[in-house]
Amino acid sequence: MSSRLIATQIVEQVIESKLPLTYALRHNESFKQAGNDKALIQEICYGTFRWYAQLEYILDQLLDKRIKKKDSRLKYLMIVGLYQLRFMRIPPHAVVSETVNTCKKIKMEWAKNLVNAILRRYIRETELFNPAVDNDDGLRTSHSKWIIEQLRRDWPKEWKSILEANNQHPPMYLRVNELRQSREQYLIKMKQAGIAGQITPYSKQGILLEKPTDVEQLPGFNKGEVSVQELAAQLSVELLDLKPEQTVLDACAAPGGKSSHILESQAKIKSLTVIEKDPNRAKRLSETLIRLGLHAITKVSDINDIDHWWNKEPFDRILLDAPCSATGVIRRHPDIKILRTPEDVKAINSLQMQLLTTLWQTLKPKGLLVYVTCSIFKKENSDLIKIFIDKNTDCVLKPIEAEWGKDTGYGKQILTGQNNMDGFFYACLEKI
Numbered sequence: 024m025s026s027r028l029i030a031t032q033i034v035e036q037v038i039e040s041k042l043p044l045t046y047a048l049r050h051n052e053s054f055k056q057a058g059n060d061k062a063l064i065q066e067i068c069y070g071t072f073r074w075y076a077q078l079e080y081i082l083d084q085l086l087d088k089r090i091k092k093k094d095s096r097l098k099y100l101m102i103v104g105l106y107q108l109r110f111m112r113i114p115p116h117a118v119v120s121e122t123v124n125t126c127k128k129i130k131m132e133w134a135k136n137l138v139n140a141i142l143r144r145y146i147r148e149t150e151l152f153n154p155a156v157d158n159d160d161g162l163r164t165s166h167s168k169w170i171i172e173q174l175r176r177d178w179p180k181e182w183k184s185i186l187e188a189n190n191q192h193p194p195m196y197l198r199v200n201e202l203r204q205s206r207e208q209y210l211i212k213m214k215q216a217g218i219a220g221q222i223t224p225y226s227k228q229g230i231l232l233e234k235p236t237d238v239e240q241l242p243g244f245n246k247g248e249v250s251v252q253e254l255a256a257q258l259s260v261e262l263l264d265l266k267p268e269q270t271v272l273d274a275c276a277a278p279g280g281k282s283s284h285i286l287e288s289q290a291k292i293k294s295l296t297v298i299e300k301d302p303n304r305a306k307r308l309s310e311t312l313i314r315l316g317l318h319a320i321t322k323v324s325d326i327n328d329i330d331h332w333w334n335k336e337p338f339d340r341i342l343l344d345a346p347c348s349a350t351g352v353i354r355r356h357p358d359i360k361i362l363r364t365p366e367d368v369k370a371i372n373s374l375q376m377q378l379l380t381t382l383w384q385t386l387k388p389k390g391l392l393v394y395v396t397c398s399i400f401k402k403e404n405s406d407l408i409k410i411f412i413d414k415n416t417d418c419v420l421k422p423i424e425a426e427w428g429k430d431t432g433y434g435k436q437i438l439t440g441q442n443n444m445d446g447f448f449y450a451c452l453e454k455i
């Protein structure tokens with residue numbers, strides 16, 4: 024199957040079924056069998072979402088009439104074509120002929136002349152669109168108005184640099200499993216395998232790769248010597264201040280990036296309980312633990328269904344890596360720009376408060392709960408923590424002594440792109 028056809032189908036599936044791009048790629052049989060074309064398909068899909076709002080605007084300017092809803096696949100095909108013309112170094116005639124030929128494959132042969140005319144007109148008139156695009160923050164950076172407004176309100180000084188950072192290609196970070204070897208030893212193995220990288224600041228286990236690499240090429244990956252994990256995500260576990268013999272809960276645990284980090288960081292904890300609501304994601308969590316040779320007590324359950332998973336023994340430490348808008352990881356998941364809505368954020372926000380309230384009962388006196396999100400919206404982060412502390416007199420904020428991030432007064436925030444990291448928020452809450 025042709026790369027353009029697969030990319031168009033994936034873009035359509037993500038938008039029409041509101042599926043995350045990573046999920047759509049993982050479950051698309053044609054993509055899985057695409058061999059050497061996988062990288063091209065991936066680049067087209069990610070790039071199309073990164074620039075979707077801008078490309079859609081340009082397409083609207085090029086069309087005399089809007090594409091009918093029932094023909095929306097044609098719209099996605101043209102947007103995929105425009106992405107290649109505007110952002111990739113593929114000869115324009117090749118993009119036009121591949122895109123026109125794909126009309127037949129999507130059973131829209133009748134649209135060949137239209138697609139040909141639109142793409143050729145774009146090639147002739149490229150420059151005409153630039154002033155309108157450059158003069159509008161939403162079009163220039165390809166973000167919807169509501170995201171820009173929220174960021175402008177939350178981060179009046181930084182919102183522009185956040186928008187720019189959201190469109191950068193993210194770096195790839197590794198976390199070395201120190202139960203197996205030191206970071207320095209692993210770097211030597213990488214060098215022997217011809218993979219360049221350097222140690223990161225802030226995380227003692229972190230390595231920044233010079234360029235993204237297939238995990239299968241990483242020495243010892245399948246044997247659990249290393250994991251792929253964003254640097255900002257690696258900062259959560261140290262905040263737990265883990266000690267031997269503690270009972271630890273990782274609520275919202277799949278796919279297990281932080282659960283495995285907990286077990287690698289303090290091998291002498293008494294137990295780690297992990298909870299995940301989604302059975303498919305819980306399966307991925309188990310696979311992560313198996314690959315790394317680690318063990319946790321796994322519960323597939325909704326946290327709010329507390330009688331289902333809690334035996335009334337309180338925990339010393341709780342990590343709540345809460346479901347969130349994921350607005351801090353847009354550079355890794357650009358489809359969030361298209362899929363997320365203000366209504367979603369509202370619903371997620373009340374779920375966050377519910378989860379925090381439920382979990383608070385399961386924390387021992389003098390225990391510590393670390394609340395983490397990969398969001399950069401204040402309402403999911405510092406605002407929520409303030410409300411929680413004001414309501415719960417047995418809760419105090421423990422200051423985070425770290426070189427990274429911005430102190431919000433109610434936790435630390437890393438804004439997307441700061442020190443080359445994703446946008447993350449952390450608050451440490453102690454029970455008195």
Ligand SMILES: C[S@@+](CC[C@H](N)C(=O)[O-])C[C@H]1O[C@@H](n2cnc3c(N)ncnc32)[C@H](O)[C@@H]1O
Pocket residue numbers: 256274275276277278279280281282298299300301304324325326327344345346347
């Ligand atoms: C941010 S992700 C966790 C990432 C994970 N901590 C890691 O580092 O790999 C949030 C997870 O919470 C799960 N989740 C959402 N609502 C939940 C609930 N009510 N109870 C349990 N898990 C939930 C989601 O399915 C998702 O897997």
